[in-house]
Amino acid sequence: MPLIPETAPTLSDLRRSLTEAALRSGPAATGRIDLGVSALDEVLNGGLARAALHEVYAAEVADLAAATGFALGLALRAGQAEEKASDRTILWARQDFVDAEAGRLHAPGLNELGLDPARLLLVRARDGEGVLRAGAEAARCPALGAVLIEPWGEPRPFDLTASRRLALAAEASGVPVLLLRVAAAEAPSAARTRWQVRALASRALEANAPGAPAFALRLLRQRGGAAGREWRVEWDRDRHCFAERSLFDRASRTDHAAPLSRPLVPLSGDGQVAADGRDSGLRRAG
Numbered sequence: 221m222p223l224i225p226e227t228a229p230t231l232s233d234l235r236r237s238l239t240e241a242a243l244r245s246g247p248a249a250t251g252r253i254d255l256g257v258s259a260l261d262e263v264l265n266g267g268l269a270r271a272a273l274h275e276v277y278a279a280e281v282a283d284l285a286a287a288t289g290f291a292l293g294l295a296l297r298a299g300q301a302e303e304k305a306s307d308r309t310i311l312w313a314r315q316d317f318v319d320a321e322a323g324r325l326h327a328p329g330l331n332e333l334g335l336d337p338a339r340l341l342l343v344r345a346r347d348g349e350g351v352l353r354a355g356a357e358a359a360r361c362p363a364l365g366a367v368l369i370e371p372w373g374e375p376r377p378f379d380l381t382a383s384r385r386l387a388l389a390a391e392a393s394g395v396p397v398l399l400l401r402v403a404a405a406e407a408p409s410a411a412r413t414r415w416q417v418r419a420l421a422s423r424a425l426e427a428n429a430p431g432a433p434a435f436a437l438r439l440l441r442q443r444g445g446a447a448g449r450e451w452r453v454e455w456d457r458d459r460h461c462f463a464e465r466s467l468f469d470r471a472s473r474t475d476h477a478a479p480l481s482r483p484l485v486p487l488s489g490d491g492q493v494a495a496d497g498r499d500s501g502l503r504r505a506g
Contacts, residue, residue: 253298253396256461260451263439264413270298271394272412273387277440278402279418284322286419288370289333289433289455291398295366296334296460298396308365310335313343313354317372318402333433334457339365348375352382359389359397370400374407383409406440414441420452420465432456434465 252267261267268274274294278287295310314325327337343358345351348371355369369386371378383399387410390397399411406414416438422431432454439449452465 253294255294255297255453256456256459257451257453257464259464260437260453260462263446263449264442265445268294268396269412270396271391273383273390273397273399273410275399275401275409275411275414277404277406277414277416278400279416281321281403283417283419284318284402286433286435287400287402287417290415290417290435290437291368291400292330292333292335293455293460293462294396294398295368297462299365299460308363309339309341310365310368311341311343311355311358311361312368312370313345313351313358314368314370315348315351315372316344316346318370319344321372332457333455334460348372349377351375352377352386355397355399356385356389359386359395360393362393362395364393364395367395367397368400369397370402373403374405380408380410383411387411411441412443413439416440422454432463 251270252264253270254261254267255264276287276291276294278284299308312325325342330337330340343351343354345354351369351371352375355367358364358367367390386397386399399409418436418438420434420436422434425431434452434454437451437453439447441447453462454465455461456463
């Protein structure tokens with residue numbers, strides 16, 4: 221059932237789901253999240269701060285799938301440092317309008333990126349305020365592996381103060397909070413890092429099989445550190461890590477503005493998902 225903030229029982233349902241997740245997992249890990257790319261991790265002083273808010277911007281609306289794939293890769297990477305990473309739930313708060321514009325999340329596509337859909341708790345809200353409220357509630361739960369918050373555009377309730385609340389919740393719980401931004405301009409926030417993501421064409425494997433998801437990354441902001449650097453990386457779903465893509469291979473000289481050979485997270489084309497979520501393999505709060 222979609223999470224509608226004006227309806228109190230649905231928020232209670234979310235809290236009950238978070239309590240259940242807490243019973244299955246211990247406290248979150250601390251420290252940093254290395255991405256697996258030495259040059260990138262060096263700039264980040266060892267990796268992303270785990271107990272922090274990070275923003276991921278899609279360069280264009282067409283790059284939403286790439287930004288989504290990168291954010292999900294960070295969420296999966298966050299679990300690599302933990303012994304029981306596969307047990308931790310990832311909560312994804314998503315605005316309904318994103319579904320309308322880009323299609324709903326597709327469980328087989330998530331699985332192709334390396335995420336077992338059983339680990340995903342999907343919360344849908346009709347507006348940006350509901351998404352932010354659900355994300356803030358989830359960010360306080362130390363049992364989660366990561367929290368992804370995906371509003372559309374620039375919701376009015378999201379300002380510097382609101383971002384500080386998310387950052388403080390992440391610091392208190394130790395859970396990384398990833399704010400996925402699309403159709404939004406950069407604005408001051410309490411995010412520890414801010415990323416811009418563009419899609420790269422994946423390099424075909426043998427027999428012209430689809431290659432690994434690829435991203436053009438730009439570090440727009442890093443609190444207390446260097447920024448403005450760029451990397452080209454690929455996602456290794458088997459190892460749950462990123463790998464640097466050579467700047468000198470033939471593909472990378474021509475694919476900087478090319479779309480991916482297929483979506484990073486395949487979306488349901490007909491939008492038909494069972495009301496109880498069984499066809500999609502995703503769990504919903506409520």
